[in-house]
Amino acid sequence: MNRIVRNFINEAILTGKRAVVVGTGRSGLAAARLLDVLGAKVRVVDRDETVTGEKLGELAGKVELVTGPHEKAHFADADMVVFSPGVAVRKLAPVLEGIPARNLVAELELASWFIEAPILAVTGSNGKTTTTTLITEILKKAGRRVFTGGNIGVPLCEYLLDMEPAEILVLEVSSFQLQNCRLFKPHVGVFLNFAANHLDYHQDLEEYLDAKLHLFSRMTLDDTALLHESLRPPLNGRTFTGARIEWFGPTSRFAAPHLLGEHNRSNVEAAWQAVKRFGVTEEQAAEAIREFRPLPHRIEPVAEKNGVLYVNDSKATTLDAAEAAVHAFDRPVRILMGGVWKGGDVARFAEGIDGHVASVGLFGGSRDILEPELARHFSVTWDETLEAAVRRQASLAAPGDVILLSPATSSFDQYRNMAERGADFKRAVEGLHG
Template sequence: MRDMVHSGQLAGHTAVVVGAGASGRAAVRLLSRLGAWVRLLEKNPAAIPADFCQAQACKGVEILTGEHTPGHFAGADLVVLSPGISRASLAPYLTACPDAQVLAELELASWFVEAPMVAVTGTNGKTTTVMLISHLLTRAGLSVFTGGNIGTPLSEYVLAGEPADVCVIEASSFQLQNVFTFHPKVAVLLNFSANHLDWHADMDEYLAAKLRLFAMQGPPDLAIVPADLDYLLTGRAFTKARIETFAASDRFRCPRLLGRHNQADMEAAFAAVRPFGVTQELAETAFFDFAPAPHRIQVLGEKRGVIFVDDSKATTVTAMRAAIETFDRPVHLLAGGVFKGGDLEGMITLLRERVKSVGLFGGSREIFESAWQGALPLEWSATLAEAVEKLYARALSGEVILLSPATSSFDLYSSYKARGRDFQAVFAALPGAPESPTGEKP
């Protein structure tokens, strides 16, 4: 793989990278290695690490901060977008480089990947499924790179020059909207529901971005979709892959993965690894000892018999529904933040069946109250800590306090991880002797 990346490939070309997050910085380093003249644009100067600025300035990379201008894009042959930056938002500036190829960092990096790629997209469950797939492949004795929208950008894998047997990639709609040759051997769509409608123009655009995952696949490749969504691919001209469906079942068990939706994720993961020789027997053993990432229906423990569950990663209404359906005991729900769309009123029947009270916190108060006021006890607090304390005061032994916000975190926190960590700190500080989670389904 080292031979694939050398300084002559983009010599004489100008590349503009928009956004200085992890993928943007990785793209800058890769483009520079390829010999391009690189300009990095970032509106927030504080987002760029000082050591990165120094190192790239020595290599001739131009770093510009503040509001974009058409001049920043003048002469560009390539414009590489970080996840979360839409092409539409740059339309006024791209007129300065009408012939430039605008692409995602994922697309750029994939040009230099020889290993077979397994790529996973969907509204919910992407990270858990990617981790499951990587866990299964590793247990089968294969070397695995795990990255993309989760953790390490694919460009970092290319730069490292250490080939893996398989690359397992989480792909977001933001990334997929700007890929054109990205070609996974196995592509997985987990599910689809309203999300990111504060970013995408509408549901049709959001779905079209997801389905780009399958666009470059051919007959030797595998496209995996839920049984109830197979109509999205069957008979469609844009993919020629072999199509396989999946649905939740009781075939596999993982004590640390609760809920029917995780049963579906395990089925999807197994379907994705079968082409690499993973047997059902190996999968059964590997699933059982799998440890999921934090903040995904993570049982923190108990105080006074009340179970605390951190599902801060639930940034959609669909994810909230799945979390609530996981528990067969009364739930006190924590919700609130930056609402991204979804049918809150459609949740009322489930809320009445399983949720005793709702503690709202932070942003979107008026949206939640408009949808749920009068359906069940509902109270708003300015902070998560205050909302938790109120729910804890009324919760009874055997009940659940569930953080599953159905929103992004950017009203009060820098990320869903920061929100989850705060919830865990609040839990630790509450009165009552903590008890460790058992790992069994509550």
């Protein structure tokens, strides 16, 4: 068990304190487990009335479970409220009235109190998972013992309870997590880019940016903030960190044969600038980057049929990500888009891809938002399902074209997540003749 966790237990720092955990996802349950170990009286609340004690696993019978609409009474006796990622705290304000802001924390924040190893944290609107995973592979190639988690894979609370200590913690961190972090402090923080995203969660772009900047607020001159050069305008005049600030952009320093597009050249440079702070040589980085392949659903080639390349970029849930994907190809692109709208400037997007896109195949939701502006520039069709849209675009395509699933939306109109959407695209492509 972690030394600081043991100290909390021995000194009974949280013994008998009431901790309310919001959400029964993996991060929420990991936080509940840690709080239970620390001796707190834990109540787990979830809006989903179908959640039962069975979902609590080993915590069943040890913690209180409350389901259904949140009520002020569920939080009135709380000494601490811990939020799972994706829980919009702003929307809970009426039931949290009277609880000091310092007592409202993210699962990431809670776990960070017990971390001694240096943290390398990556945030941004797009490219977080690719860059975080690439950083991990480089560090492993250099022989370092690494834990990777946060917004991907294993929650930080789970690492504390179940895993061997690592030399370096590489974390992907989202605005959802950062919004309720006050003491979280990485040794190296990376901010890849900023674009309209999660406006179904955040009140506006200013709140979204402010949440991202929480990553840097506790850093000092002993730490490094790595910022993409595109962030200069939105950050101009802001005082948001005490860290040393360094800027990066796309370069061709390394051969990255499997990572397409200028945005990935920026991601590669960010990874290198981050890992060299931990003693990695350029040769070690070059080897790992050369071997690195894109993760599933991120500009992932699926098949080539009748001279048409089919590419799965289901992870592109913003207009900026979709635009970057289009520009990754020097072939005509027929782009598939649609789902739950998250915000952005469709007119600017259309201008950005004009001359590169042969047609747009819309499917599912957001047709009313996307079609009016896109139809001013491109031939646009709409189908209810992704499979029908794939078949229609395949019938229009000529040898040399790319049919690119890059939806610029979240998947929750028709799918449980972006991975399920990407898998459905692959299935549809497999069903095509040729």
